[in-house]
Amino acid sequence: MKKRLAMMALGAALLAGPAMADLVFPSLSYRTGPYAPGGIPFADGYADYFTLLNERDGGIGGEKAKVIECETGYNTEKGVECYESTKGEGALVYQPLSTGITYQLIPKTAADGIPMHTMGYGRTSAANGKVFEWTFNYPTNYWYGASIAIKHILDLNGGDIKGKTIALLYHNSAYGKEPIRTLQELSKKHGFNLTLLPVDHPGQEQKSQWLQIRRERPDYVLMWGWGVMNQVAIQEAANINYPMDHFIGIWWSASENDVLPAGAAADGYKALAFHNVGKNFPIYDDIQKYVVDKGLAAGNGDQIGTVLYNRGLYAAMLAAEAAKTAQELHGTAQITPAMMRDGMEHLEMTPEKMEALGVPNFGPAFSVSCENHGGNGLGAVAQWDAKSKSWSLITDFMEPDQDVVQPLIEEDSAAYAAENNITPRCN
Amino acid sequence: MFYREAGDFKTSYKADNQTFPIRFDRYRFYAVLAVAWLVIPFVINDYLANAILLPFLIYSIAAIGLNILTGFAGQVSLGTGGFMAVGAYSAYKLMTAFPDVNVLIHVVLAGFITAAVGAAFGLPSLRIKGFYLAVATLAAQFFLVWLFNKVAWFYNYSASGQINAPERTVLGVPVTGANTAPWAAYLVCLGFVTVAALIARNLTRGTLGRKWMAIRDMDIAAEIIGVNPLTAKLSAFAVSSFFVGVAGALFFAIYLGAVEVGEAFGIQKSFLVLFMVIIGGLGSIFGSFAGAAFLVTLPVVLKLVGVDLLGWPTDLVAHFQLVIIGALIMFFLIAEPHGLAQLWRVAKEKLRLWPFPH
Numbered sequence: 001m002k003k004r005l006a007m008m009a010l011g012a013a014l015l016a017g018p019a020m021a022d023l024v025f026p027s028l029s030y031r032t033g034p035y036a037p038g039g040i041p042f043a044d045g046y047a048d049y050f051t052l053l054n055e056r057d058g059g060i061g062g063e064k065a066k067v068i069e070c071e072t073g074y075n076t077e078k079g080v081e082c083y084e085s086t087k088g089e090g091a092l093v094y095q096p097l098s099t100g101i102t103y104q105l106i107p108k109t110a111a112d113g114i115p116m117h118t119m120g121y122g123r124t125s126a127a128n129g130k131v132f133e134w135t136f137n138y139p140t141n142y143w144y145g146a147s148i149a150i151k152h153i154l155d156l157n158g159g160d161i162k163g164k165t166i167a168l169l170y171h172n173s174a175y176g177k178e179p180i181r182t183l184q185e186l187s188k189k190h191g192f193n194l195t196l197l198p199v200d201h202p203g204q205e206q207k208s209q210w211l212q213i214r215r216e217r218p219d220y221v222l223m224w225g226w227g228v229m230n231q232v233a234i235q236e237a238a239n240i241n242y243p244m245d246h247f248i249g250i251w252w253s254a255s256e257n258d259v260l261p262a263g264a265a266a267d268g269y270k271a272l273a274f275h276n277v278g279k280n281f282p283i284y285d286d287i288q289k290y291v292v293d294k295g296l297a298a299g300n301g302d303q304i305g306t307v308l309y310n311r312g313l314y315a316a317m318l319a320a321e322a323a324k325t326a327q328e329l330h331g332t333a334q335i336t337p338a339m340m341r342d343g344m345e346h347l348e349m350t351p352e353k354m355e356a357l358g359v360p361n362f363g364p365a366f367s368v369s370c371e372n373h374g375g376n377g378l379g380a381v382a383q384w385d386a387k388s389k390s391w392s393l394i395t396d397f398m399e400p401d402q403d404v405v406q407p408l409i410e411e412d413s414a415a416y417a418a419e420n421n422i423t424p425r426c427n
Numbered sequence: 428m429f430y431r432e433a434g435d436f437k438t439s440y441k442a443d444n445q446t447f448p449i450r451f452d453r454y455r456f457y458a459v460l461a462v463a464w465l466v467i468p469f470v471i472n473d474y475l476a477n478a479i480l481l482p483f484l485i486y487s488i489a490a491i492g493l494n495i496l497t498g499f500a501g502q503v504s505l506g507t508g509g510f511m512a513v514g515a516y517s518a519y520k521l522m523t524a525f526p527d528v529n530v531l532i533h534v535v536l537a538g539f540i541t542a543a544v545g546a547a548f549g550l551p552s553l554r555i556k557g558f559y560l561a562v563a564t565l566a567a568q569f570f571l572v573w574l575f576n577k578v579a580w581f582y583n584y585s586a587s588g589q590i591n592a593p594e595r596t597v598l599g600v601p602v603t604g605a606n607t608a609p610w611a612a613y614l615v616c617l618g619f620v621t622v623a624a625l626i627a628r629n630l631t632r633g634t635l636g637r638k639w640m641a642i643r644d645m646d647i648a649a650e651i652i653g654v655n656p657l658t659a660k661l662s663a664f665a666v667s668s669f670f671v672g673v674a675g676a677l678f679f680a681i682y683l684g685a686v687e688v689g690e691a692f693g694i695q696k697s698f699l700v701l702f703m704v705i706i707g708g709l710g711s712i713f714g715s716f717a718g719a720a721f722l723v724t725l726p727v728v729l730k731l732v733g734v735d736l737l738g739w740p741t742d743l744v745a746h747f748q749l750v751i752i753g754a755l756i757m758f759f760l761i762a763e764p765h766g767l768a769q770l771w772r773v774a775k776e777k778l779r780l781w782p783f784p785h
Contacts, residue, residue, distance in 0.1 A: 031742030040742075070734075071741035076683060076690060081478040081727065088474070103589045103685040107605030123587070172576055174587035174687050181586050198576070201689050299740075412586055419593055420604075 022066035023059070023335065025050060025319060026086040028079060028096045031299070034202035035074040035098075035227035037257040038308055040299055042097055043069065045312025047298035048291050052283075053320060055290040060320050061327040063334060074227070076100045083108065092340040093117050093319050099175035102135075107420070110134045115341040117322075119315050120145070120251055120274055124178055125412035127374025129345070130424035132413065136344050136373045138318075139366045140274045140400075142224075142250070143408060144377030146179035147400035148272055149222055149248050150186050152381050155395075162191035167218040169209060169225065169233060172198035176224040179250075183222075185404050203229025210236040223249040230258035238265030245270060248381070254391070255307045259384045267386035270394075274379045275314045275363040277391040279305030283313075283358035307382075307391060314363060321357075322347045345370055364397040370426035377405070430778040446628055452775075463617055468610040476609035481682045483723045484616040485674050490703040490715035491627045492670030497701070498709035499631055500663035501643030502552050506545075506564035508696035509571030510668050512688050513541045514675025516581050519590040522603075522680065523583060530595035530603055530680065534619070537676035538669040544571075545668020552660045556646075568697055575688040589687050592680045603680045612681045619677060623670055628712050630666065639663050640710075671700075706759055708768025717767035725752060 029043035030036060050065040059065055068089060070082035079101035083094065094109060094116040096102055102122035109116045110133060118126065118137045126135040153161055168183060170176030180196065187194045195218055197209045203225060210233075213221060221242065225233055230253040237247050245268040249258070254271030287304065291297050303309045326335045326343025335343070348367040354360055364378035378397040385392065417424060435450045437443040447453040471480065489507060496502050517537035522530060548567040552560050575581050582590050594604030600611050630636050638659040641649035650656055679686045686692070699722065707718025726748050733744030763769050777784070 029741065031740075032745040036742075069741045071730075071745045073745060076686070077482065080683065081730075084474040084477045099587070100589075100687050100690055103587070103591065103687075104683060107591075107684060111605035125586075172689055174589045177588045178586060201693065299742075419591070421594075 022064050022090075023092055023323060024066050024068060024086075024090045025316070026082070026089070026091045026094060027067050027069045028072050028082050028086075028094065028098075028101065029069050030072050030074045030097070032071065033073040033075075033227075034204075037231070038227055038252065038255065039074065039097065041255065041257075041303035041306045041308035042312040042315070044297070044299040044301070044303045045309040045314075046095070046316045047312075048287060048296075048304070048309075049313045049316035049320065051291050051296050051298070052287055055294065055296065056286055060323050061333040065320070065323075072096070072098065072101060074098050074100075076104055080104060087112060087114060090337075092323065092335065092337050093344070095119065095315055095319070097121070099123075099178070100173060103174060106132070106135050113341075114337040115344055117315070117319065117344065119311075119318065121175065124374075125409045125416060127372065127409050128413035129369065129371050129373035130413070130426050131417045131422055132373060133425060134341060136368065138347070138368050138373060138375030139349075139363060140377040140379055141374055142175075142178040143182040143405045144374075144400035145250050145272050145274075145379060146182040146222070147186065147405055148377075148379040148381075148398050149250075150183070150190065151398055151401065152248065152270075152395065153220055154190065161219075163193070164220070165193045165195060165216065165218040166220045166222060167195040167197055167213060167216075169197045169199060169206075169213075169221055169223045171203060171225055171229055172200045175226065175252075179222075179224060182405060182408060185408065186401070189401075189404060199225070199229055199233075202227060204232055206232050206236050210240055213237075213242065214240045219246065221247045223247065223253045225249065225253045225258075229253075230255075231261045234259055234262045234266050234269060237269075238262045244268035245383070248272070251311075251379070254382060256389070256391075257306075257308075259386070260389070264386045266384055269384045271382050271384070271391075272379050273307070273382040273391075273393060274397075275310060276359075276361060277307050277310065277382055277393065279310075281359045281362065286358060310362075317357060317359070318347065318349070321349065321353070344368060345373070374409075377402075430775060430781075446632070460621070463621075464614075468614055471609045471613055473609050476613050477682070478727055479724055480613055481616055483719055484613075484620045485677045485682055486700065486703060486719040486723055487620055487716050488623050488677070489671050489674035489700045490707060490719045491623055491712060492667045492672075492674060493700050494704045494707075494709065494711070494715045495627060495631070495639070495670065496663050496667035497704055498711065498714070499636060499643060500639035500660065500667075502549070502660060502663060503557065503561040504564040504667070505561050505694070505697045505701065506548060506567035506571070507671055507700040508692040508694060509568040510541050510545055510671040511675030511678060511696060512571050512575055512692035513544045513668075514538065514672030515679035515686055515692065516575050516590065516688070517541065517672070518676035518680050519583075519592070520581065522593060522595060526593070526595075529597060531597060531615070534673055534676040534680065538673040541672020541675065542665040542669040545671070546661050546665040549661050549664025549668075552664065553657060565694075565697075568694055572688050572692060575692075587687075589685055590679065591685045595680075604684065607681070615681055616677055619673060623673065624712055624716075627670065631712070635659075635662060635666075643710075702756065706756060706766055708766030711766070711768035713771060714766050714768030717771070721767065722752075725755070 027043055027046050030039035047067050050067050054064050068086050072079040072082050099121050102118050105116055116135050120140055122137050124141040124143045126132040126137045183194050199206050249271035251272045259266040259269055322344040325346050326339045327333055329342055330339045350365050354362050366375035377400045380393045380397045381395045382391045383394045430451045447456050493507050496504050514537045517540040518533050521533040551563040582588050592603045594601050601607050602611050602615050638654045641654050642659045703718030703722050708714025729748045733739045
């Protein structure tokens with residue numbers, strides 16, 4: 001009996017062996033549907049970075065990285081199917097690129113012990129690592145984004161926006177609703193009026209919202225849009241001659257795909273950014289040499305250098321760096337999801353590190369800790385130049401208003417902890 | 428040879444009136460139940476449960492519900508997604524307001540709440556018919572989704588408008604929340620499906636079902652022979668919505684755990700369930716299961732074949748899914764307009780004569 005058990009254990013180990021050999025990074029992507037304009041470049045960037053690591057460095061710490069792509073179509077049911085089908089492959093970290101799927105996966109990943117990284121999206125209060133052990137949203141999140149947008153408006157108006165009207169045009173979903181509470185707090189603090197304009201999925205129909213904007217002429221319009229909603233909104237803004245430099249999108253409304261359809265009329269449109277834009281980085285030479293020239297580029301290979309491609313690249317880079325950190329911490333190249341979590345919790349991005357990775361000044365420096373899973377939330381404002389068809393950062397990376405956001409994070413995560421009987425960690 | 432009445436003697440009216448009068452049919456039904464209850468719970472895993480079986484079972488309940496309304500009572504409805512949302516949000520409000528009450532009771536209560544809402548939205552059916560009724564139920568769909576988005580009370584004022592199912596147990600075993608074992612979630616859904624199918628089958632065989640069918644076939648004639656259209660139509664709406672509400676509650680609490688009304692219960696959900704009913708077969712309980720199985724499992728199977736076996740790019744497979752499913756729907760509707768249930772019926776007729784068809 002004992003012998004047979006040992007044999008079975010050996011057999012199981014042999015079977016499990018090959019599956020564990022690679023470091024698996026599932027990519028829950030969406031290359032189809034109304035959100036594909038955002039999903040494709042991100043997925044390409046995510047895949048290409050790991051291809052680069054495999055081709056140039058032979059993987060991460062000597063272990064090959066393997067990206068398993070699964071199409072979600074931004075749909076939560078398909079997202080669940082994708083999660084279940086990939087988690088058995090030894091997935092190290094999930095990046096669903098959808099706030100809806102994130103909400104699904106927060107309890108599931110915690111129960112299965114697999115970390116999830118929602119970079120600049122997802123549940124904002126996951127920044128509180130005391131409550132959300134397995135969820136990370138560094139380097140920034142929606143509430144910081146809302147605060148940075150208001151800060152930018154404050155800067156433009158010499159610090160006084162009392163009595164001004166700011167409209168929030170948002171995707172009527174968990175994603176779009178996230179910033180509302182922060183903006184309400186900020187409107188109390190700074191004395192501006194907030195108008196809420198929801199746009200229903202998928203966002204192609206916005207006539208009534210823009211009619212209202214045309215009638216009320218808010219001083220600024222903030223947009224929390226994604227997919228086709230962005231293009232439509234910018235086109236509508238151009239149609240009513242809304243001043244583009246008073247129209248500020250979140251970083252998910254900030255890609256070339258969003259502004260190009262409106263042509264010259266989109267000139268001056270602003271959007272937030274939490275990493276740098278363009279392809280003037282040494283890493284792009286390596287991508288050309290090791291990925292594109294070898295014919296290994298993901299997708300059609302036509303997205304390289306776009307804003308969302310950069311973001312996918314950045315997401316992959318942070319995941320790879322966290323994996324390296326985990327390998328150093330635990331002294332083994334074959335890390336498990338639990339080790340990956342430790343690596344993410346001890347991740348530190350410094351200017352030197354980014355320089356060494358071939359992306360100097362790509363993003364702000366930040367560090368993650370047990371308590372803080374959200375980084376420091378720095379963000380900048382980028383502006384679109386329709387003539388040269390390029391984005392450029394017009395501000396430095398700014399600090400968000402922690403006095404407003406931090407209490408909100410504490411409150412929301414405390415509510416989650418109470419709902420789910422979680423005792424805060426890190427004491 | 429196997430499937431025939433010959434030699435299957437009935438000695439009482441009860442035996443003659445049973446659901447499955449043919450012995451082979453009856454044994455097949457017991458065999459399916461035995462596999463579902465006694466075999467699958469032991470072999471189930473996370474993937475099988477969450478990708479195939481739970482959605483199949485839950486959509487089956489929704490399809491049974493819609494089939495009662497559209498297939499048996501002839502009232503076209505495009506409000507299924509909205510009614511599922513009523514079930515989901517009632518279950519959420521009940522679960523959070525009365526945490527000590529068993530979640531299964533909450534699911535049933537959510538069904539009753541949906542039945543009341545459904546009956547209210549069924550009132551226009553007394554005046555309007557056909558396409559006009561479809562538009563009235565479409566209004567219900569959009570109104571309900573708007574309501575659950577707009578009124579923060581329904582999602583307990585959470586920042587994102589999402590509702591999350593807290594962990595609840597049945598007999599000490601968690602059935603909602605992330606720590607649910609796949610077999611527990613499966614058994615809960617299977618229990619509801621079994622009961623729902625039995626109730627639906629017997630309702631449609633009895634007085635109520637005959638009234639519905641009379642209304643469906645010709646409402647004026649039905650009225651003349653003494654069927655009260657008010658009670659018949661409203662009861663169809665209420666019973667249908669009850670099942671749809673239960674499906675919505677299970678969809679939220681057991682299957683997804685977190686939903687957002689616009690995404691999970693939008694108009695596309697109404698169409699999906701309607702397609703299940705049409706492809707499966709209008710006016711057939713078996714058709715509801717067949718339609719749900721077809722539309723739930725086919726995309727998964729196509730994905731497994733395309734991505735995992737053939738290694739094609741994911742976007743190509745996703746587009747092919749649309750093409751193949753669309754083509755299959757057209758093929759089925761041309762080859763057999765009465766749906767999969769009719770194919771099954773024809774197969775049974777052939778089996779009756781086999782191997783001597785003449």
